[in-house]
Amino acid sequence: SQQGEEDPQALSIQEGENATMNCSYKTSINNLQWYRQNSGRGLVHLILIRSNEREKHSGRLRVTLDTSKKSSSLLITASRAADTASYFCATRGGYFGNEKLTFGTGTRLTIIP
Amino acid sequence: GAGVSQSPRYKVAKRGQDVALRCDPISGHVSLFWYQQALGQGPEFLTYFQNEAQLDKSGLPSDRFFAERPEGSVSTLKIQRTQQEDSAVYLCASSLGWGTEFSEQYFGPGTRLTVT
Numbered sequence: 001s002q003q004g005e006e007d008p009q010a011l012s013i014q015e016g017e018n019a020t021m022n023c024s025y026k027t028s029i030n031n032l033q034w035y036r037q038n039s040g041r042g043l044v045h046l047i048l049i050r051s052n053e054r055e056k057h058s059g060r061l062r063v064t065l066d067t068s069k070k071s072s073s074l075l076i077t078a079s080r081a082a083d084t085a086s087y088f089c090a091t092r093g094g095y096f097g098n099e100k101l102t103f104g105t106g107t108r109l110t111i112i113p
Numbered sequence: 114g115a116g117v118s119q120s121p122r123y124k125v126a127k128r129g130q131d132v133a134l135r136c137d138p139i140s141g142h143v144s145l146f147w148y149q150q151a152l153g154q155g156p157e158f159l160t161y162f163q164n165e166a167q168l169d170k171s172g173l174p175s176d177r178f179f180a181e182r183p184e185g186s187v188s189t190l191k192i193q194r195t196q197q198e199d200s201a202v203y204l205c206a207s208s209l210g211w212g213t214e215f216s217e218q219y220f221g222p223g224t225r226l227t228v229t
Contacts, residue, residue, distance in 0.1 A: 031216055043156070043204065043220040088155045092216055099144055099208070100169060101218060103155030 006089060006104040014112050019076045021107040023089030030092045032065055033101065034074050038085035076109075084111045115139065117221035119205050125227045126195045134190045134224045136205030145188050146218060147180055148204040156204055162188060195228045202226070
């Protein structure tokens with residue numbers, strides 16, 4: 001079963017605008033990761049944030065993590081047409097040896113040129 | 114460098130047939146994962162290996178699903194007596210190991226299985 005949910009399920013914005021998507025999860029985690037999936041390149045890792053971190057940046061991406069609320073957000077600034085894809089958060093469990101990722105339901109992002 | 118490869122990319126099977134899906138991970142990656150992705154959903158964990166040891170198979174939906182990685186490199190996911198509900202994209206991923214710094218998983222392009 002899916003670990004959690006993402007919202008919105010779908011988002012359409014104009015090129016150049018910022019896109020924010022949210023993720024909620026249910027159990028304790030070691031880290032939370034965001035992945036992008038499109039038909040051309042498959043599922044690609046974007047960024048990882050550890051459970052003891054609150055915010056992380058990578059290029060035009062900003063991720064926040066609130067473990068008390070079991071939620072995370074991904075902000076993409078200055079969006080481009082190439083950012084059109086589905087975005088998934090994925091959590092890695094908090095106990096030793098548990099490497100599997102549990103994915104959310106995803107947000108479909110469409111950037112309108 | 115070479116990424117994770119999977120074959121075949123597409124497979125059509127008649128209900129009741131057995132299928133075998135292959136995954137070649139990135140060379141040197143210790144951990145290998147299989148996920149199932151239904152249309153419009155996120156990937157769901159099936160099983161994972163550390164080298165040749167299958168450490169977690171809790172996500173395999175039934176005993177018709179079997180995975181192996183006998184030499185700690187290439188892996189095969191086998192589905193016996195396929196059913197229509199098995200239709201999905203099967204994703205393979207690999208990672209360097211189990212530390213947090215190695216958590217990033219590299220995914221293959223997937224095998225789209227259609228059971229008719």
